[in-house]
Amino acid sequence: MKDKLQLFLKSEDIETLCEQLGKKIAEDYRGKVSETDPLLVVVTLKGAMFFAADLLRHIDLPVIVDFVRLSSYGAGTQTTGTVRILKDLETTPEKKHVLVLDEIVDSGRTLDFMIELLTRRDAASVKVCTLLSKPSRREIEVKLDYVGQEVEDRFLVGYGLDHAERYRNLPHVYFIP
Ligand code: IMP
Ligand code: MG
Numbered sequence: 001m002k003d004k005l006q007l008f009l010k011s012e013d014i015e016t017l018c019e020q021l022g023k024k025i026a027e028d029y030r031g032k033v034s035e036t037d038p039l040l041v042v043v044t045l046k047g048a049m050f051f052a053a054d055l056l057r058h059i060d061l062p063v064i065v066d067f068v069r070l071s072s073y074g075a076g077t078q079t080t081g082t083v084r085i086l087k088d089l090e091t092t093p094e095k096k097h098v099l100v101l102d103e104i105v106d107s108g109r110t111l112d113f114m115i116e117l118l119t120r121r122d123a124a125s126v127k128v129c130t131l132l133s134k135p136s137r138r139e140i141e142v143k144l145d146y147v148g149q150e151v152e153d154r155f156l157v158g159y160g161l162d163h164a165e166r167y168r169n170l171p172h173v174y175f176i177p
Contacts, residue, residue, distance in 0.1 A: 005157065005167075005174035009149070014131070014159060014173070015054065017148040021129060022058020025099065025146060029061055033097055038062035040096040042089065042118070044110065045069040046168065047103040050160040051131045055101065066091045070110050083113040093123040103160050104132040104151075108140040115142065132156065132173075 033039040041063050043052040056065065069087035100114050111128055118126045129146035136153045157163050158170030167174075 009173040011171045018054040026060045035062045038064050040098045041065050042100045043067050044102045047160045048101045051103045093121045097125045098123040100128045102130045105130045106137045108138045108142040111142045112140045
């Protein structure tokens with residue numbers, strides 16, 4: 001199946017997006033966070049691991065990185081609608097400025113759940129950054145503060161994105177035909 005994948009976004013283009021997003025994020029938070037009050041970056045596993053690694057290197061600010069693993073998907077390509085916490089944060093978000101990183105926003109349910117959770121845990125602020133967004137698939141409106149690129153309604157793999165846990169390790173992003 002790998003030879004049938006259609007290239008969508010090359011690693012060089014992803015790198016450019018990470019650089020632009022990282023610079024913008026650092027500008028926006030400058031003065032708001034400090035060595036004693038760093039930005040809490042919440043990475044949604046597993047998909048956002050590559051994006052987080054690349055983006056974080058362009059965020060020139062004091063940061064703490066933590067991970068959360070949520071699930072709303074079965075083994076297929078359709079959401080089941082319910083979000084579950086498979087691995088919770090190890091950091092208390094209370095009074096912290098929080099930036100959630102996701103690799104792609106589809107229905108919006110995962111991020112809506114995260115924003116609600118962090119707000120309930122008294123984060124000082126919650127913002128969201130995603131590499132990709134499929135606006136036509138949205139079921140819940142979520143405010144996306146930083147978006148790398150919008151995409152049409154096609155299923156994507158590579159650069160952390162999986163199909164039934166496969167293809168995460170591909171350096172570029174592909175459409176599944
Ligand atoms: P949402 O809750 O429907 O917005 O789904 C978000 C999550 O579903 C993303 O963080 C991905 O993990 C996964 N997802 C959505 N679209 C795709 C895709 O095209 N390929 C791979 N995973 C996807
Ligand atoms: Mg994800």
